[in-house]
Amino acid sequence: xxxxxxxxxxxxxxxxxxxxxxxxxxxxxxxxxxxxxxxxxxxxxxxxxxxxxxxxxxxxxxxxxxxxxxxxxxxxxxxxxxxxxxxxxxxxxxxxxxxxxxxxxxxxxxxxxxxxxxxxxxxxxxxxxxxxxxxxxxxxxxxxxxxxxxxxxxxxxxxxxxxxxxxxxxxxxxxxxxxxxxxxxxxxxxxxxxxxxxxxxxxxxxxxxxxxxxxxxxxxxxxxxxxxxxxxxxxxxxxxxxxxxxxxxxxxxxxxxxxxxxxxxxxxxxxxxxxxxxxxxxxxxxxxxxxxxxxxxxxxxxxxxxxxxxxxxxxxxxxxxxxxxxxxxxxxxxxxxxxxxxxxxxxxxxxxxxxxxxxxxx
Amino acid sequence: xxxxxxxxxxxxxxxxxxxxxxxxxxxxxxxxxxxxxxxxxxxxxxxxxxxxxxxxxxxxxxxxxxxxxxxxxxxxxxxxxxxxxxxxxxxxxxxxxxxxxxxxxxxxxxxxxxxxxxxxxxxxxxxxxxxxxxxxxxxxxxxxxxxxxxxxxxxxxxxxxxxxxxxxxxxxxxxxxxxxxxxxxxxxxxxxxxxxxxxxxxxxxxxxxxxxxxxxxxxxxxxxxxxxxxxxxxxxxxxxxxxxxxxxxxxxxxxxxxxxxxxxxxxxxxxxxxxxxxxxxxxxxxxxxxxxxx
Numbered sequence: 001x002x003x004x005x006x007x008x009x010x011x012x013x014x015x016x017x018x019x020x021x022x023x024x025x026x027x028x029x030x031x032x033x034x035x036x037x038x039x040x041x042x043x044x045x046x047x048x049x050x051x052x053x054x055x056x057x058x059x060x061x062x063x064x065x066x067x068x069x070x071x072x073x074x075x076x077x078x079x080x081x082x083x084x085x086x087x088x089x090x091x092x093x094x095x096x097x098x099x100x101x102x103x104x105x106x107x108x109x110x111x112x113x114x115x116x117x118x119x120x121x122x123x124x125x126x127x128x129x130x131x132x133x134x135x136x137x138x139x140x141x142x143x144x145x146x147x148x149x150x151x152x153x154x155x156x157x158x159x160x161x162x163x164x165x166x167x168x169x170x171x172x173x174x175x176x177x178x179x180x181x182x183x184x185x186x187x188x189x190x191x192x193x194x195x196x197x198x199x200x201x202x203x204x205x206x207x208x209x210x211x212x213x214x215x216x217x218x219x220x221x222x223x224x225x226x227x228x229x230x231x232x233x234x235x236x237x238x239x240x241x242x243x244x245x246x247x248x249x250x251x252x253x254x255x256x257x258x259x260x261x262x263x264x265x266x267x268x269x270x271x272x273x274x275x276x277x278x279x280x281x282x283x284x285x286x287x288x289x290x291x292x293x294x295x296x297x298x299x300x301x302x303x304x305x306x307x308x309x310x311x312x313x314x315x316x317x318x319x320x321x322x323x324x325x326x327x328x329x330x331x332x333x334x335x336x337x338x339x340x341x342x343x344x345x346x347x348x349x350x351x352x353x354x355x356x357x358x359x360x361x362x
Numbered sequence: 363x364x365x366x367x368x369x370x371x372x373x374x375x376x377x378x379x380x381x382x383x384x385x386x387x388x389x390x391x392x393x394x395x396x397x398x399x400x401x402x403x404x405x406x407x408x409x410x411x412x413x414x415x416x417x418x419x420x421x422x423x424x425x426x427x428x429x430x431x432x433x434x435x436x437x438x439x440x441x442x443x444x445x446x447x448x449x450x451x452x453x454x455x456x457x458x459x460x461x462x463x464x465x466x467x468x469x470x471x472x473x474x475x476x477x478x479x480x481x482x483x484x485x486x487x488x489x490x491x492x493x494x495x496x497x498x499x500x501x502x503x504x505x506x507x508x509x510x511x512x513x514x515x516x517x518x519x520x521x522x523x524x525x526x527x528x529x530x531x532x533x534x535x536x537x538x539x540x541x542x543x544x545x546x547x548x549x550x551x552x553x554x555x556x557x558x559x560x561x562x563x564x565x566x567x568x569x570x571x572x573x574x575x576x577x578x579x580x581x582x583x584x585x586x587x588x589x590x591x592x593x594x595x596x597x598x599x600x601x602x603x604x605x606x607x608x609x610x611x612x613x614x615x616x617x618x619x620x621x622x623x624x625x626x627x628x629x630x631x632x633x634x635x636x637x638x639x640x641x642x643x644x645x646x647x648x649x650x651x652x653x654x655x656x
Contacts, residue, residue, distance in 0.1 A: 075457045147637055151644040156397050156456055160591045161637065167588040168633040175626025286588060290464055297461065330472040337465025341458050342448055 025222065028305050032218065036211040046200050053207040053275045055315040056214050060268035062296045062311035063217045064261030067224065069293070070301030072257040073237030074154075078162035079265045079292050081169045082137035084284030086266030088173075089136055090273045091186035092120055093129035098190045106188070111178045120179075126193055137266030138259050145258040149251040154240075163286055170285030185280025192274040203275075210271045214308065217264055222304055224260070233257055294333065298340050300349025310347060367500040369621050370614065375506040377613025378513035382571055383586045384593035384605055385516060386564030390441075392599035393537045393557050396449055397460040401590065402583020403470035404440050404562045408433035408569025409578040410478060412485050423488035426570070430512075433566035440470075441562020445555055453554075467583065474580040482577035491574060505574040512571055516564060521602055523560070533557055596636050598646020607647055612636070 040052055061079055068074045095105040096116070101124075104116055122128045144165065148158055174183050181187075195202045224230050235243045236250045243250050273279050282288070292311070299310020314336075322329035340347060387401050412429040419425040444466060452459050491505045524530035532553045535543040544550050572582065589612075597608030612632055619628035640646075 073457075075460065077460075144637070147641060151641055153640055153644050156391070156395065156460070157595055157640070157644075159397065159457060159460060160595050161640070164588050164592050164633050164636070168630045171626045171629045175624055286584070290461075293461060327472055327476060330468055330475075334465040334468035334472070337468065338448065338462050341461045341465070342452060345455070345458060 022226070025304060029215070029218065029222070032305065032308065033215050036214065037208065040211075041204065041207065046203060049207050050203055050275060051319060052312075053210045054272065055312045056207070056210040057268045057272040057275065058292065058295065058315050059308045059311040060210075060214050060217050060271070061265045061292050062299070062307035063214070063221055064264030064268075065292060065296045066301055066303070066307035067221050067233075067264075068257045068261035069296065070303070070307070071225065071230065071233050071237060072254055074254060074258060075159040075293075076162045076258070076261065077159050077286070077293070078164075078166040078169075078289050079261065080166050080284040080286075080289030082141060082262040082265035083269040083272070083288075083292075084169060084173070084279070084281075085137045085140065085269065086133045087269030087273050087279040087284070088180060088186065089123060089129060089132045089266075090270035091189070091279045092123045092180075093126065094189040094192065094273065095186055096120065096124045097126075097193075098188075105186075107181050107184070107186070108178070111182070113178065117179050133266050133270040134263050137262040137269075141259045141262030142255060145255040146251075149254045149258075152251075163289070166284070166286050166289040170281045173281040173284070181280070183281060185278055185282070186273075187278035187280070189274060189277060197274060197277070206271070206275050210275060213267060213271060217267075218304065218308060220260075225304065229253070229256070291333075294337055294340075296347075298336060298347050300347030302346070303349040306347050306349040364500050367497075368502075369617055371497075371500060371502050371506070372620075373614030373617035374610060375502075375510060375613070376617055377610035378506075378510040379568075379572070379575070379586075380589055380593050380613050381513045381606060381609035382509070382516060382564070382568035383590040384597070384609055385513075385520060385602070386437075386561035386568070387590050388594045388597065388599060388602065388605040389520070389533075389564070390558055390561040391594055392601075393533060394449075394453060394554055395456040396453070397456065397463070397591075398441075398444075398449075398562075399460055399464040399587060400440075400444060400467040400470060400583075401463075401562070401565050402585075402587035403467045403474075404437040404565035404583070405569035405572065405586060406470070406474060406578070406580065406583040407440055408437050408566030409485070409573050409582055410474060410483075410569075411436045411566065412570045412573045413478070413483050413578055416485055421488075422486045423490060426488055426491075426574075429570045429573075430567055433570040434563040435566070437566020437569065438559040438563030441558045441565070442555060444562075445558040449558070450551070450554070471580045471583075478580075480580065482579035484577045485573035487574050509571045509574060512567070516567060517602060517606055520560075520564070524602070529553075529556060592633070592636055596639060596646055598643075598648045601648045604646055604648035 036056070041049060044052060061083055065076060065079055068076050096103070099105050104114060108114060108116065123132065144161075148154075148161060153161070173180060173185075176182060189197055191197055192202065192206070195205070197203070224233075232243070232248060232253050236248075236253045240250045243253070269279070272283075295311030295314040296307040297310070298314060299308065300306030318329060318333070321332060344351070383401075383405060386404075387398065390396055390398055390401075408429075411433045412426070415429045415432060416422065416425045419428060444463070448462055448466070449459060452462065487505055491508055493504050494501045495504050495507055524534060532543070532548050533556075535546070535548055536550050536553050536557075540550055543553075568586075569582070572578070572586075593605060593608045593612055596612065597604035597606070612635075615635060616628050616632050619631045623631070
C-alpha cells in the first residue's frame with residue numbers, strides 16, 4: 001500500500017513548467033461549439049439528434065470524471081449516484097407537473113397509497129427543483145468526500161467505497177416501488193417546464209440546452225485547469241504528501257473536484273430525463289457508473305476534450321453496434337477497457353505524444 | 363430465543379458466503395494492491411464448473427465433492443492466466459488494474475452467456491444437504507451449515523499455508539515489505555503468481571458453494587463483488603483475521619438490519635456503517651503498521 005499512491009500517477013505525467021499556448025484549446029472549444037450547435041442540428045434527423053442529446057448528457061458526466069479522476073486521481077466508480085440524484089429530482093418534478101396542482105402521479109395510484117409523500121412536495125416548485133438538481137448531488141458528494149478524504153482514505157479504498165455507494169443507491173431505489181417507481185423508475189413525462197415534450201421543436205430545444213450546458217461545463221473545467229487550483233489538484237494527484245508538507249490540505253482540494261464532478265453528473269442526469277423520457281435504477285447502478293469511465297479513458301482522462309469526445313464516441317459505437325450485434329458489443333466494450341487502460345493509459349489523446357517522444361529521442 | 367439464534371445463524375451464514383468471496387480478494391489485494399474485479403467472474407466460473415461436473419457425474423454428492431477441488435483449479439488457472447497476461451504489467455498502476463479487470467469481467471460474463479445461455483442454470487443439491495439440521499437451539503438448513511463449515515475450513519487451510527509453509531512465509535514477506543523480500547532472495551514474481559493462483563482458486567470454491575444456495579447465471583459474480591470488496595476494505599489488508607471478523611460482522615449486521623427493516627434498507631445501512639467505521643479506523647480492523655505515509 002505504501003507506494004500505491006505515488007506510482008498511480010505515472011500514467012499521466014504531464015507536468016510542464018513552460019505554460020502552453022492556450023490558442024489550440026480555444027480553437028478546440030469553438031470547434032466543439034460549432035459541431036454541436038450548428039453542424040449537428042443541420043445534418044442529423046430529429047431521431048439522431050435526440051440520440052446525440054443523450055450522448056451529450058453522458059459527455060457532461062465525463063467532463064466531471066475527467067476533473068476528478070484524470071486531474072485529481074480519484075477513481076470515482078459511483079458517478080451514477082449523482083447522475084441518478086439529479087435525474088430523479090428532475091423526474092419527480094416532471095411527474096408532479098404532469099399531474100397538475102395537488103395531483104398525484106399516475107404510478108402512485110397504481111402501487112402506492114394514492115397520496116404524494118411529504119418529501120415529494122418541495123419538488124412541485126420549479127425553482128426548488130433547479131436548485132436541488134445541483135445542490136443535492138453536491139451536498140451528498142461533500143458529505144461523503146469530507147468523511148472519506150479527511151480521514152485520508154484514498155486510492156483503491158476510495159474507489160471501492162464509491163462503487164459500494166452506487167450499489168447501495170441502486171438497491172435502495174429498487175426497493176421503493178410505491179414512492180419512486182422501483183425497478184420501473186419514473187417515465188412517461190408529458191411536459192418540461194410547461195413545454196410539450198411530444199413537440200419536435202421542443203425536443204430540438206432540449207438538444208440545444210444540453211449542448212450549451214456541456215459547453216459551459218467544459219468552459220468551467222478549462223478555467224479550473226488554468227487556475228492555481230488546477231495546478232494544486234495535479235500536485236495532489238501526483239504527490240499528495242508533498243502538498244501536505246507545503247501547507248495545503250489535500251482533502252479540501254480533492255473535495256472541491258469531487259463536488260464539482262458530482263454537480264456535473266447531477267445536471268447531466270436532470271437533462272437526461274426529458275431527453276430520454278425515463279430514469280430507472282438500471283441507469284444509476286454499478287455497471288452504468290463504471291461504463292461512464294470507459295469514454296473518459298479512451299479519450300484521454302487528463303485532457304480537456306478527451307472525455308467529451310471519448311464519451312460521445314463510445315456511446316455512439318454502443319448504439320450502432322449493440323443494435324445489430326448485442327453480444328459483440330459486450331466483448332468490444334471489455335476489450336476496450338483492457339486494451340486502452342493497459343496499453344494506452346493516456347487514451348487516444350496520448351497517441352500523438354507517443355510519436356512525439358519517439359521523434360525527440362531519435 | 364429460537365428466533366434470536368435463527369437470526370444469528372442467518373447472519374453467520376451470510377457472513378460465511380461473504381468470507382468465501384472475500385478471502386481470495388483479501389489475499390491478492392493485500393499482497394499486490396491489485397483490485398481484481400474479475401474475481402466475481404472467477405466465482406461464476408467455479409459455479410459453472412459445478413454445473414458441468416454434475417452433467418458428467420450423476421450422483422449429486424460425489425459431483426459436489428469433485429467440484430470443490432476442480433473449481434479451485436479452474437478459478438486458479440483463470441487467475442494465473444490473468445496475472446501472466448495483464449496484471450503483471452500493471453503493478454505500478456493499481457487503480458488501473460480495476461478497470462482492466464472489469465473489462466475482463468465483462469468478457470467472461472459474455473462468454474458464459476454465449477456458452478451456457480443467458481437464463482440461469484440449476485445445480486442439484488445432494489440429498490444430504492437438502493434437509494435441515496437440528497442444532498439444539500435452532501433448526502438450520504443443512505446447505506447453509508455446509509457452507510459455514512466450508513468457509514471455516516478454507517480459512518483454516520489458508521491460515522495453515524500462510525503460517526506453516528515456506529510458501530506462506532514468502533507471501534507474508536512480500537506483503538510486509540516487497541523490496542526487502544526481493545533483497546532476501548525471494549522471487550516476488552513467482553510469489554505473486556502463486557498468490558494469484560490461490561486467491562482466484564478460493565473464488566472458484568466460493569462459486570461452487572454458491573450453487574447450493576441458488577441458481578447460477580452469468581451475473582452471479584457481479585452480485586457479490588461489491589460486498590466482497592466492502593469486507594476487504596473494512597477488514598484491512600494483510601491479515602486474514604481482519605477479513606474473517608469483517609465478513610461475519612457485516613453478515614450479522616446485514617441480517618439484523620434485514621430483520622428490523624427491509625433488505626434494501628439493510629444494504630444501505632451496512633454501507634453507512636462501513637463508511638462510519640472507516641472514520642474511526644481508516645485502515646480497516648487490522649493493518650500492518652509501516653512507517654510509510656500512505
